[in-house]
Amino acid sequence: MSKALRRAICQFPTEWDRGTIIARYGCLNEMEFGAKNRADRWARFENHARAVSFDGLPQEYKDAQWHFHPTEFIKHFRKCGWLSEAELVRLYPDSAYASFGKKAVEYINLYEIPLNKIMRKYGLTNATRQAHFLGQVAVETYYMMAIREVPIDVSRAIKNNHIMIRPENNGFIGYEKEDLSKYSYFNYLELKKNLGNTSPGDGLKFRGRGFKQLTGRYNYSEYWVFRGWLDRRSYIADWFAHYPYLQGPVIDKPEDVANSPWNAVDTAAFFWIRYKVYRAADHGVDEKSSYSVTAIVNKKTDVKSYRRRLDETFSAWLILGTVV
Numbered sequence: 001m002s003k004a005l006r007r008a009i010c011q012f013p014t015e016w017d018r019g020t021i022i023a024r025y026g027c028l029n030e031m032e033f034g035a036k037n038r039a040d041r042w043a044r045f046e047n048h049a050r051a052v053s054f055d056g057l058p059q060e061y062k063d064a065q066w067h068f069h070p071t072e073f074i075k076h077f078r079k080c081g082w083l084s085e086a087e088l089v090r091l092y093p094d095s096a097y098a099s100f101g102k103k104a105v106e107y108i109n110l111y112e113i114p115l116n117k118i119m120r121k122y123g124l125t126n127a128t129r130q131a132h133f134l135g136q137v138a139v140e141t142y143y144m145m146a147i148r149e150v151p152i153d154v155s156r157a158i159k160n161n162h163i164m165i166r167p168e169n170n171g172f173i174g175y176e177k178e179d180l181s182k183y184s185y186f187n188y189l190e191l192k193k194n195l196g197n198t199s200p201g202d203g204l205k206f207r208g209r210g211f212k213q214l215t216g217r218y219n220y221s222e223y224w225v226f227r228g229w230l231d232r233r234s235y236i237a238d239w240f241a242h243y244p245y246l247q248g249p250v251i252d253k254p255e256d257v258a259n260s261p262w263n264a265v266d267t268a269a270f271f272w273i274r275y276k277v278y279r280a281a282d283h284g285v286d287e288k289s290s291y292s293v294t295a296i297v298n299k300k301t302d303v304k305s306y307r308r309r310l311d312e313t314f315s316a317w318l319i320l321g322t323v324v
Helices: 018-030 039-051 059-065 070-078 086-091 104-121 125-142 154-160 180-189 215-227 261-274 277-281 285-297 303-320
Strands: none
Touching: 018 039, 018 261, 086 104, 086 303, 104 154, 104 261, 125 277, 125 303, 215 261, 261 277, 277 285, 285 303
């Protein structure tokens, strides 16, 4: 019977008002089978009732006499999937930002709306997928603080506000504009044809950006085509597979990936769908699944990060995957 009635809307005073505990439950002190002559039993009950109720509820809510079952109410509205600022702060807590003199809300306020909308757009709507996605993002971007690839230790770059971590408001940083010696780190990306980097300077121009650290001229071109910013007919799709290299895509503003909060998140979700990362994530939240996700996301370029990515994913799951 209780299962059949679990979604009934019933007439009764709210159980969540801390100020009415005595009025609602004081009768238990008079019942032989209740707390009568058992002060310790009443104290335990009252402490429990206070723990699951609230002060400061809106008067309109307290005056209402018709209510949903609390658990069913939470279950139903939880389907929304929208992560609030408070929930995101639990996922990416202030403790992760404290050593940099920063607060979680600085970054959460910047990305909260794009993140929630984009997770819906790409079907990252259950706790398992979100835990994997946000666990990977925590490592890829140092909790959203570093959405541009840098040539030095990331934590040091954040602390010093390194030029490569800042918004590229005056156009992308390129070798023609800067001292070459400062950015020799990016030589590893130069003329790397499996990334489509076939022109001098492509390594720095198409460095990692966004929540997934989108890297390489080829990956940028795929995203540009997806967004309708580039016509695939304007270049040879496999330009990098020939030598001499054929006509590749012209992308003038690669910095747009990270300068826009929407693009920064969207590029990561695009990658998850394009490379079917969700299939690995859907197996659950455990070591095997996390390592399978990381193998796709990171391409085994940073094997030391596998454990960190698992830990971040599991931490997110403990918050997002709680069963009501």
